[in-house]
Amino acid sequence: MDSLLPFTVTFRMPVAEEKDEEEEEEKEKEEERKGSFLEKIEGEDGLRTQSGIDVKAEGREEEDKEEEEEEEEEEEEQEEEEEEEEEEEEEEEKEEEEEEEEEEEEEEEEEEEEEKEEEKEEEEEEEEGEKEEEEEEEEEEEEKED
Incomplete structure (x- = not known):
């Protein structure tokens, strides 16, 4: 193992990549700071931040629109x-x-x-009455002749 020590090789990143990594780390740190300040608390319609600003959750607006359309239908x-x-x-x-x-x-x-039937019956009765009267008259005439 001792014989390998003089031949160790160190790897070094190119300078451009180091700068990119540093920038990314700085961005992450800034986001972490913002995240702690704007800690999101789930609410009814969206997300509420500590600063009191309502922030709609992503995709929630589309769902709301769909729900409204369904309700309208x-x-x-x-x-x-x-x-x-x-x-x-x-x-x-x-x-x-x-x-x-x-x-x-x-x-x-x-x-x-x-009503028509009653009228007919009355007429028939009248006719019968007239016939009877005629018959009686005839009988009386016959009796007189006798």
């Missing part, structure tokens, strides 16, 4: 359903009114028919 569907129900109710009311009118017409027709 649901509201439109509900409105359409309500309109359809109202139309159906109106149609049912019209049908009921028509049925009532038809029933009234039928009742009126039945009453008219009954």
Whole structure:
């Protein structure tokens, strides 16, 4: 092992890479400082920072838009359903009114028919009464002749 010591090779990074690494380390340190100042606390609509500024979470805006669109669609569907129900109710009311009118017409027709029948019966009775009177008169005439 002692024989290998004089031949050790040291590796050294090029100067440009060292500068890049130093810059990256500085950026990371700055981000850490900012992160501690703007510590994010999860809230209802997004993230709230210690400074009191509301920061929307990434992707949350898209979700909110989608939710709003879905709610709007649901509201439109509900409105359409309500309109359809109202139309159906109106149609049912019209049908009921028509049925009532038809029933009234039928009742009126039945009453008219009954009145006609009664008139016929009265006429028949009158005719019978007239016939009986004529017969009685004839009988009386026959009796007088006898």
